[in-house]
Amino acid sequence: MTALAPQPHRAPEVRRAAPFGPNVFASVMGTGIVATAGASMPGLRTAAGFVWALDAALLVFLVVAALRRWTWATVREQLADPVMAQFWGAPPMALMTVGTGAVLLGSDWIGMPAALAVDWTLWTLGTLLGLATSVLVPLRMFGSGERAFGGWLMPVVPPMVSAASGAVLAGHLPEGSFRQAVVLGCYALFGISLFATMVIVPQIWQRLVQHGLGVASTVPTLWIVLGPLGQSITAANLLSGVHVLPGQTAFGVLYGTVTWGFALLWMVIAATVTVRTARRGLPFALTWWSFVFPLGTLVTGSSALAARVPSAMFSGVAVVLYGALVAAWVVVAVRTLGTSLPARAAPARLRPADR
Template identity: 30%
Template sequence: MPSTPGAGQSVPGTAVPGPGPAWFGAVMGTGGLSTLLQLHADAVPGFATGAVVMLVLGWVMLIGLGSGFARSVARDPQEWSRSVRDATMVPLWGMVSMGLLAVGSATFVVTEARAPSLASVAFGVDAALWGAGTVLGLATALGFAVWLISRRPAHPLPTWALPMVPPMVSATAGGVIARQVKSEAIRSILVGACVVCFVVALVLGVAVIVLAYHHAWFRTPVPVALSTTTWIPLGIIGQSAAAAQVLSGPSLAGLARVYSAVVLVAGAGLGAYAVFVTVRGFVARMPFNTGWWAMAYPLSTCGLGSYFLGWQWASLLTVAVLIAIWLLCAVASVRAIAAPRHA
């Protein structure tokens, strides 16, 4: 999501990147919003239609960005090698993973509610995207963790949490998929895989978050151009709350509720800090970069965690803020893309 050399993209203020992993924050945010709109469709008129619109947009972005990146690689094969060999660009593939997972989940949730006859097809699509997204997400998280341990970079950033979030998204999405599986053996394997994803994301994510925020609070503040990336750690918090609810059985339901409530309340503090830093960035007239989309998906995970916990009021409040953020990022993205053509 970020747009700095240390985070994997071009310097903020320069021309926006072409189609590819850098833009997948938009796919993630759109898919997450679609799911939340559908979950609250019975409570708020118009949300059901909005969920379908967001789902269609999510698929358009997913296919468009994927095919656009494929064309770029066909013209310049080095484009691919740079994206997978440059450690500063590897985190961007975490966004691709989460884009697949978010759109897959939204496809099943919306289709099951709006077109039940197609639910089995949507479930197959969801399962396929979950498999691809999970493999990619684990590879990205573990690969980036190895890079951090071996290189020990001196300036931790909130963006370091980005590649650690996908396994937690897989844990939640996989838990929902497991509920639809009839075979007890397959369901157990899925749940086991989701628990592994949960642990990997939680351990790596907490370590990175502690390092990043200790550095930001006591040593070097987050650069203005990276203000919106302070939302990224909320992705682990919100998704872990959701995953705990989805994966816990009857015997662990009480413990899962306590865990989810604690992390969401703790996350409110990080959320307040993210709002403060982001407002500071806007006041300082930070230029648009694809990192603005970092505000969307992490917030949607908090809304999802609140929903599964039964905090409907908090989830609905999150959706309202998320809609405003999505519109802001969408308008800014269109303007940034159109600007070079006008010039």
Template identity: 35%
Template sequence: MQRPVFTATRPFSQLQHPREVIRQFTPNWFAVVMGTGVLALALSLMSPTWPAVHALARGLWLLGMAQFVLFSALYLARWVLFFDEARRIFGHSTVSMFIGTIPMGLATLLNGYWLFGLPQWGDGAVPLVEALWWLDVGMALLCGVGIPFLMFTRQAHSIDQMTAVWLLPVVAAEVAAASGGLLAPHLADPAAQLRVLVTSYVLWAFSVPVAFAILTILLLRMALHKLPHENMAASSWLALGPIGTGALGMLVLGAHAPQVFAANAVLPVVGQVAQGLGVIAAISLWGFGLWWMLLAVLITLRYLRSGIPFNLGWWGFIFPLGVYTLATVRLGEVLHMSFFTVVGQVLVVVLALMWLMVFGKTVRGAWRGELFVSPCISVAKCQRS
């Protein structure tokens, strides 16, 4: 019997060769960036209550940036070194959905700049952040249209195999919308502020109705065909993503709408209405999110009976809960209601504990190499381009 090249104590012991890290690298890894970034944002909102956590939050933001750079380099290397295999992702009905995690990861890091980068580096990097945001918008729009087009024309789908991962390419525009709401007030030119704000509202509308249409089909799918396989257990939480991001986006956009519209000689009532609608929409979406979160908890408990195998899909627990947590804390600030503040603080603690668990399992799986698996390489599962 041939002896293995690598022992269990060495890195990538489960891989035939270290270059398999590149060959097997998929966009799923950018969900790690999303989860790390949203935890940093959530912890930063708790800084007035827990001052010591701000430094930790900033460290997580820097870790998220390092992750994004590393993952971008690995994924680009895959396209350069293994082009024929890399392009098969467009024919895969599941992995292709995770392309949307790339712009969502970038947007999450851009949001952190206003909390962690601006106090240290000032306004000098604002033009760079704006340029990256427009790049993020372009990627989000491309994902939101391109992946569904591939679903309609190339990929094989069926209602019984549907999961909430269908949301990933669509929600990218929604995340960019919330990010634009944070960017707009930092721009010096009022016309540029209006351009970013209006674009963000368009991005919100570009994403949210489509996401809710998918959720409607998902409810029908689960009623008719029951829960997905245990490997997709975390996907039950993904629905909380567009709900939480939709609420957060309306709050952020509405908060700055009066000033931006007024600076551009738009009727003051427009900004006031946008602000009021933002609060009402956020409250309504928060209530819907509460229903889905409780349902997701029950579904997860059901899965735990038989055990849930770990995979990168576990990061689906983190980001959706994270954006819902951000929306909860923001509602507490806007409405001056301690209920939302306390619930938000509890959710931050839960989010941090879940991140620690998933991150630890991810590091161990990455060290062994067992998480570097690309289903697109399998001819049986992927259509050749």
């Protein structure tokens, strides 16, 4: 793995023009996945419910802050930046993560009718915004000459989150044409994100082979690759539980198991690279939240497979990874709270030589 050897660390240039960027919503994603993944862990439902409540409050706080700070000029500036633009995938995923948690956990507090209303609202907003990011941000990159990095997946993962979250909502719909339309729509969203991921991941792999890791502050974004992988496993198996098409269960298990194997391989690679880089110095940035949400999707994917296939392998891995997820969340949350959030909201800007 000599091609993956970290490059000598150079202090990254930090953007100051847009101090409150969309990447702050990664904290909502990370906190939310701790809650939703915990919903399937034995004996953790109450604790997971409190984490969801904290996450919902965090989402409200950040949305209010964004509405007060952002203008159309600010948004255009962020979209024009080749690094910051990628993180516009975070707000829609934050919305849908809180929405799904409302049904899985918040229903114990506010009742299922209110939880479903919250989830439908956040899922609709998140899906529309996610479809916009999956089109506009890749268009921005065409012809730019930028080298791919893990953050390129951020704007195309939201449709996969929509597919998984939509499956939860579809399970509460009565049988009929509308339920079938929702499930088919979720499969279409699944395809949007899956094939976009299949285009981007080889580019990331090629960059690692040809150019190495680049600056240390971008190493955490390697974990983002786990996001579409784990979320697609979750979506495929959640959709298989809403029976409107023949062969859904078989597809969920077969696709999920194959993808699960590659996801574990990538996790080992990303973990090895992260440890090597940390030994040389891994400066804190909001990109550290990349350690949390993607790992959480692998937990939910493993739990979804365990629900379809009674296997100690899937359930055991889910428990072990959930322990790692909670540990990562605690570390990143403490570092975030100990940092001036607005001052560090923008990711390290890559110098032209590192792109």
